[in-house]
Amino acid sequence: MDKLIITGGAPIDGEVWASGAKNSALPILAATLLTADRITIHNLPHLQDITTSLELLGRMGIDCVVGDKMSVELGGKVNDCRAPYELVKKMRASILVLGPLLAHYGSADVSLPGGCAIGSRPVDLHLRGLEAMGAEIEVENGYVRARAPQGLHGAHFMMDVVTVTGTENLLMAAALAKGTTILENAAREPEIVDLAECLIAMGANIKGHGTGTITVEGVERLHGCEYTVMPDRIEVGTFLVAAAAARGRVKVRNTRADTLEAVLVKLEEAGATLEVTESTITLDMHGKRPRAVSLRTAPYPAFPTDMQAQFVAMNAVAEGTSRVVETIFENRFMHVQELSRMGADIALEGNTALIKGVESLSGAPVMATDLRASASLVIAAIAAQGETVVDRIYHIDRGYECIEEKLQSMGVKIRRVAG
Ligand code: UD1
Secondary structure, three states: OOEEEEEOOOOOEEEEEOOEOHHHHHHHHHHHHHOOOOEEEEOOOOOHHHHHHHHHHHHHOOEEEEOOOOOEEEEOOOOOOEEOHHHHOOOHHHHHHHHHHHHHHOEEEEEOOOOEOOEOOOOHHHHHHHHHOOOEEEEEOOEEEEEOOOOOEOOEEEOOOOOHHHHHHHHHHHHOOEOEEEEEOOOOOHHHHHHHHHHHHOOOEEEOEOEOEEEEEOOOOOOOOEEEOOEOHHHHHHHHHHHHHOOOEEEEEOOOHHHOHHHHHHHHHOOOEEEEOOOEEEEEOOOOOOEOOOEEEOOOOOEOHHHHHHHHHHHHOOEOEEEEEOOOOOOOOHHHHHHHHOOOEEEEEOOEEEEEOOOOOEOOEEEOOOHHHHHHHHHHHHHOEOEEEEEOOHHHHOOOOOHHHHHHOOOOEEEEEOO
């Protein structure tokens, strides 16, 4: 298993490019199942989850041609409406094929994603929403078997929990359903807006995306299009926090600051100077230690759960004490134990981490446990004294493209060794 070796304490000053957003690219790839026409998607991140998605689509019969500059062209008819366990277990976002398959082909057999390291992560709302649209659904032998022989119809559906992939599944299904669908308490994440814009480019009739109520007038067919995935706001945020924790400076290119407001506000509170243009964000700590910032995760536009672990790492070396409350996932503090092994002073009380900033952390062998937890260990290692070896980095490779090359361009001393 590959490991990352990071020597902390190097001056952080440089420029880095952000990739396309994984969490936009995954639903957009699934959306291509809604038409047999050819669709070209640009700015895909080069990540394992994207490869898994393309493999899944390929097995269903879709023709995928990977072009240069992170583009892919897809098209053709599905001849196998199944997402098998061996692929779904690699990536729970495979559940995103359920809505499009059902809406376009009237049939979908998708393995249940099962448990996940950061909590139970049910998909009940995806299923209930599709049932409200006329689908017959059974869960047996670990598979969701969904049928809609007469097609789906519009529905007025209220989600009692805000769910990102749930909203995406229902949005895609509604695009081809007969009549009007109204999704209430919909997720407002920028990735939902990106998916909706791609569906609109395919001919869908959608209004209200980016608000809590999305209205979809179903159309009879969707067509091909060309679409560019938005920049990855979580990757951008991770680079900014890394520079802040290390008292350094970084300019991130290919960004959209409007998708990162809650994070930027917290970085300013930590003492960072920010300079924002249409496509870049520059953060400068002017050599100062960050101030501790308290925060609470919640659905967009509030502070994203996918940035919580990185802020815990920064707070671990910040001046002062902070409280970080996780409200989205029940088991998303697995980085805390590993950070403590590097000398962090963090107490966990239920869904709250109480962090007393220490002057410096010390390098240690640590283990990545999930995607964002591993980003937090890398940030801690960059700010620490001495060498840190991060094991099980396949987690980080799921969400960060060329992590070592990108961090090197910021001045981080990092290398990968095959284990
Ligand atoms: C997506 C993101 C993930 C991010 C998360 C929250 C993708 C591929 N992944 O995950 O990076 O951390 O949003 O911003 O976009 N829930 C239910 N019933 C459901 C669905 C969800 O109770 O049917 C609950 C979950 O247990 C959780 C909360 O809703 O507590 C939010 O989960 P959800 O937004 O669905 O997360 P994902 O879409 O899986």
